[in-house]
Amino acid sequence: MNWQPFRGHAPGNMTIYSASFPDVSDQWPMKDDVTREINALNQVMKNDPALMPPRIVENSDGQATLVPQHAWSGKVFETRPALAAWRARLVPSALALFVVQNPLEDRLPDGSRMDSESRQWFIHANDAIGVRSRARVLAALVDKYIRNDIDSDWISLASGAAIPVLEALQNAKLDGQRVHLTLVDDDAVALRWAETMAAQQGLDVGEQLTLLKRHLVHHMIRHDDLLLELGEHQAELVDALGIFEYFNDADAVVFLRRAMRLVKPGGAVIISNMLTTSPQIDFLMRCIGWDPIFPRTLQQLQDIHLAAGVPVDDVSVVVPKDGVYAVMEIRVPE
Ligand SMILES: C[S@@+](CC[C@H](N)C(=O)[O-])C[C@H]1O[C@@H](n2cnc3c(N)ncnc32)[C@H](O)[C@@H]1O
Structure with missing residues (x-):
């Protein structure tokens, strides 16, 4: 994947790229x-x-x-x-x-x-276009985390129907490596869809797939029992696409801190957040009427990861050309 220079407004010390994808x-x-x-x-x-x-x-x-x-x-x-x-x-x-x-x-x-x-x-x-491109960014980033060992663990928080995760796995063209997926969401219908689609890709519950119906605010932010249930430092990769903007700043800090604790040294957390500068955001929010969320600036996203204890050097950000989401790759040092 060739990242391109990012031409928008970003904190001077942020490692940030742009990218474009066929769509x-x-x-x-x-x-x-x-x-x-x-x-x-x-x-x-x-x-x-x-x-x-x-x-x-x-x-x-x-x-x-x-x-x-x-x-x-x-x-x-x-x-x-x-x-x-x-x-x-x-x-x-x-x-x-x-x-x-x-x-x-x-x-x-x-x-x-x-x-x-x-x-x-x-x-x-x-x-x-932005929902599709953030999934492409995820697919491009995950490769380096799921190819290294014969077995790796990937936890998807707010996985929904797991479409980006399953697409990324399919495109990874693994060479004998097995990835165990844990999908966490509080919507049982979405998890059932995920299960069906995963089965079409040959991933079965109990073998390579675990489904957990859990509420992230109750079990990961207000309390940390999900962390204990999933196990600390067990996963190569944790993704949380499409959920960060549902949390206020204080909750986002706790969420990120705890998500990092799920990851092994050398692994990463990948999250996305809608940007305040998303070009058609007023149409989306008040003509279509998407749920109330917290779109953020790149500076606000940096402030959150710093407050969660993640230094600038451990984070890279990709903003696809459509400008809807920032996707953050937050590395856990070896
Ligand atoms: C925008 S979708 C993102 C799905 C998927 N990650 C993707 O990018 O395609 C947000 C998901 O978060 C889930 N969700 C929202 N609030 C949640 C919460 N508090 N706990 C667990 N899941 C939640 C919803 O059920 C939904 O599946």
Whole structure:
């Protein structure tokens, strides 16, 4: 993997790279039109902070339905039924990410049919590109941690359906090395999906796969029982993609400190966080209405790892060209 120079604003002492990856959006029609349309909506949201995200209410037959809070949002969902079903029933679960990671599927995980207008957005929205590119960064980084020994342990915290992890494993083209995966998430449905997809890759529960339904705030941040359950300094690799921005700063510090304790000397923790500068962030938060999160600057991310006791020299950051997420590789010294 060739990292490229990062041209944005970052702390002077941060080791940081940019990267670009081939993506389904490169070849799919309507890229410029969709980008223009979403950029325009993003600008409308930026100009009017009073525009609120849609609300989700249960209708009389118990189904989640979307109630847009402004006309822009109303129009977006009215003309894109799959996007509306996705927002109402799947966000913010890992199955929402499944759609973004597999935008060519004919149906959403809840059975809704994909329509072509929605598909274009699942392909071309910059945040969707960012979800796919952060997985590519993970795949590029993990190679050096899972190839060294015959057996290695990889713990995925907030694994969801484990799509990035399984993709990375598939691409690693291991040469006889066995990786034991432990997937931790508090969503039983996501873990079941992960189990099915892992089985398709030949990974079975009990042999190379452990599934743990655990709440990370209760079992890793407020208390450390998950640490004791998983064992200290046992894993070559811990990844936590797509969860750091759900924790406030104080919780993020504790989470990182404890995640580091899971790792063997020479291993690494890989986390991601949405950046405050993500180009279509206002559209995502207030037109689509993603769950409230803590997007961060690179400086804030550095402040958190320093507060967790990780020196600058042990961290490298990759921000893909789309600019949505920072992916941090946090090494545990030998
Ligand atoms: C955005 S998804 C990321 C999934 C996966 N890591 C990926 O990148 O595709 C976030 C995941 O975090 C899980 N999650 C959120 N809060 C959690 C918590 N407090 N404890 C455990 N899992 C949590 C959700 O169930 C969801 O699967």
